[in-house]
Amino acid sequence: MKYLHAMLRVHDLDATSRFFTDGLGLKQTRRSDHPAGRFTLVYFGAPENPEAEIELTYNWPPEDGSAPENYGSARNFGHLAFEVDDIYATCAHLQSMGITINRPPRDGWMAFVRTPDLISIELLQKGQPLPPQEPWASMPNTGTW
Numbered sequence: 001m002k003y004l005h006a007m008l009r010v011h012d013l014d015a016t017s018r019f020f021t022d023g024l025g026l027k028q029t030r031r032s033d034h035p036a037g038r039f040t041l042v043y044f045g046a047p048e049n050p051e052a053e054i055e056l057t058y059n060w061p062p063e064d065g066s067a068p069e070n071y072g073s074a075r076n077f078g079h080l081a082f083e084v085d086d087i088y089a090t091c092a093h094l095q096s097m098g099i100t101i102n103r104p105p106r107d108g109w110m111a112f113v114r115t116p117d118l119i120s121i122e123l124l125q126k127g128q129p130l131p132p133q134e135p136w137a138s139m140p141n142t143g144t145w
Helices: 013-023 087-096
Strands: 005-010 027-034 039-046 049-059 079-084 101-103 110-114 120-125
Touching: 005 013, 013 027, 013 039, 013 049, 027 049, 087 101, 087 110, 087 120
Parallel strands: 005 049, 079 120
Antiparallel strands: 027 039, 039 049, 101 110, 110 120
């Protein structure tokens, strides 16, 4: 058996793609548009192990102009986890992009953020936790993750 990918349904393909590429540094590995089925698939991999992918599925808006499908809050999915070289730098970068740090890395080890489609992302510090650092050490949780 070989693990292939995790699939996430998204409403805003551009914003979520930007989150994974510009925010987390993943690379788009491939993309395919399926006009007959009215959907687009975009795959992303981490530079250190691109074979384990995230698939974003974007279902095109209904042709009749009705509202797109509601996927809910995505809380039932759980989360995706990424190991990062510097959790503080990663969180600062995401914050500069307008991403809310829902669970700040107060412990220098773990943080949670959410994608534009509300998918929870766990960030874990590579190796040992970093020493506590402001503003993260005293930053409260925000919202849910």
